[in-house]
Ligand SMILES: Cc1cc2nc3c(=O)[nH]c(=O)nc-3n(C[C@H](O)[C@H](O)[C@H](O)COP(=O)(O)OP(=O)(O)OC[C@H]3O[C@@H](n4cnc5c(N)ncnc54)[C@H](O)[C@@H]3O)c2cc1C
Ligand code: SF4
């Protein structure tokens with residue numbers, strides 16, 4: 169790994185393109201390129217890893233790299249407007265300069281999943297980290313069994329990555345997409361499921377045989393999805409999720425992202441349900 | 452073994468200062484601290500523990516991480532200039548040993564901290580063994596002693612009119628060799644060193660952690676955390692004076708298009724330390740935060756590095772305004788569990 173240089177000083181990168189993911193405008197995807205090609209070459213990411221994105225003068229935020237390393241350039245980050253840094257990012261335009269350092273954290277154990285059926289369960293912005301590993305597994309489809317994507321958001325307008333959800337993924341062989349929304353406003357067009365992700369998951373009821381379930385989303389969704397998966401007889405080792413804690417350094421020194429003796433920034437963010445059950449329940 | 456006359460210390464510091472920054476124990480407004488010295492006569496031995504620890508010399512309370520220029524159009528980011536060589540003089544054995552715990556955090560992981568690493572590589576620690584540990588000291592709880600050498604490059608053992616000099620590392624050996632005219636070989640005197648190493652501390656004799664880390668594993672919901680957290684004021688004193696605490700915050704300071712990014716010590720005892728965007732706080736009350744501090748030092752750190760994250764310097768024992776401190780936690784938990 170890349171420990172040979174100063175980890176806290178970011179590299180300069182330029183925003184090349186920005187897309188709005190949701191009609192409320194709270195999630196945007198940023199397409200980013202390092203200014204120096206050699207710095208891109210040093211940045212070797214795997215699906216599930218994150219990067220510290222800097223807005224100079226404002227601060228830094230840990231963000232999942234939503235693009236798959238099988239489609240390396242530009243790097244893509246989907247960012248929800250929350251506070252200082254993310255709001256400032258949302259105000260930036262194509263051509264603006266940001267700082268990037270990373271990649272940080274562990275990745276989804278894609279090698280251990282060879283030969284297995286994969287069930288991805290996401291909610292809201294939680295599809296961002298899943299998207300990198302979904303596209304990774306699609307690009308290496310020969311290594312994996314079937315891929316099911318079960319995804320929900322508050323409303324049809326809040327679904328992220330609509331092009332992939334509606335036009336790309338469903339047309340691929342061995343890939344299924346199941347969509348649901350919490351509610352539909354009067355007059356909105358929607359011919360898919362209405363209801364929360366955990367219930368919808370139980371309705372679809374994917375088989376636990378030779379499967380891995382991977383879930384990301386708001387904490388409350390994850391909680392109920394985990395219960396549903398247990399009901400459906402998925403073993404703890406077959407369930408993978410990610411954790412989110414406050415981060416400042418991303419490299420294990422600033423001391424604020426620990427759960428027990430694990431630091432989410434370096435030991436996570438990807439954990440199996442088995443590992444999570446062994447931690448103090450404090451997240 | 453060498454001896455160093457007390458009257459030669461100022462001379463030594465002055466000579467060393469030609470190439471290095473000198474941080475030494477000195478008195479300011481009636482308080483003994485470890486600070487950068489310009490007048491080398493002003494070193495003192497009039498303290499049990501300095502108010503701050505040697506941590507400050509290698510991991511300062513505030514430091515610039517980088518500068519940037521032109522945030523919007525042609526962004527340039529600059530790391531700080533190289534640091535100077537530095538010597539810390541008059542460090543206590545416990546504080547020197549605490550540096551080894553900070554080394555675990557900042558140097559031993561997948562990523563090292565460049566700022567800390569450079570200062571450590573350019574730093575020398577000259578320790579003075581403790582003649583009179585006080586009622587707050589409990590280094591002996593952690594297999595250290597008033598004469599311990601862990602983490603020091605040189606340890607000076609006070610006798611009535613001189614210091615007996617023990618060189619611990621190659622760096623220490625070289626320093627003595629380079630300044631040989633100020634030292635005098637007086638042959639082996641192990642009995643002086645042993646008398647320091649065999650000294651006990653009163654608190655250390657009652658505060659005995661042993662395998663407490665194992666016992667604490669099941670005690671996440673122990674009501675004792677609630678009981679002591681009720682008293683805690685959340686002032687953060689305990690974490691700021693601690694030579695082993697390493698948590699920090701990162702903050703940007705902008706001046707128009709230019710600015711800098713700095714890091715500054717932070718405390719797990721503060722309400723916003725774990726507060727996330729969207730107002731989620733995994734440790735929302737002082738109960739979770741008090742538990743976090745003590746579990747980190749007595750269980751999580753030990754799981755990770757096989758050491759307790761405390762060296763018994765006694766600062767938190769002395770400085771907590773409401774008597775919530777680690778020696779009490781160890782003593783209480785050992786009795787209860
Ligand atoms: C492993 C990981 C992956 C993430 N991936 C994404 C992603 O792909 N897309 C996305 O939109 N968000 C993601 N987040 C959340 C994102 O980091 C926070 O929403 C963001 O840092 C909030 O920053 P702010 O300055 O806008 O908010 P403020 O409330 O102003 O926060 C101030 C500072 O506190 C820290 N902080 C606050 N909340 C969080 C948090 N939830 N997580 C980590 N640090 C925090 C940051 O350093 C931030 O700059 C991820 C978080 C983690 C831990
Ligand atoms: S916890 Fe207290 S006694 Fe232990 S090293 Fe820190 S300040 Fe000193």
Ligand code: SF4
Nearest residue numbers: 683684686687689771
């Ligand atoms: S010094 Fe005492 S009161 Fe202050 S935060 Fe620490 S434990 Fe709480």
Ligand code: FES
Nearest residue numbers: 418420422423433
């Ligand atoms: S973010 Fe600093 S320790 Fe994890």
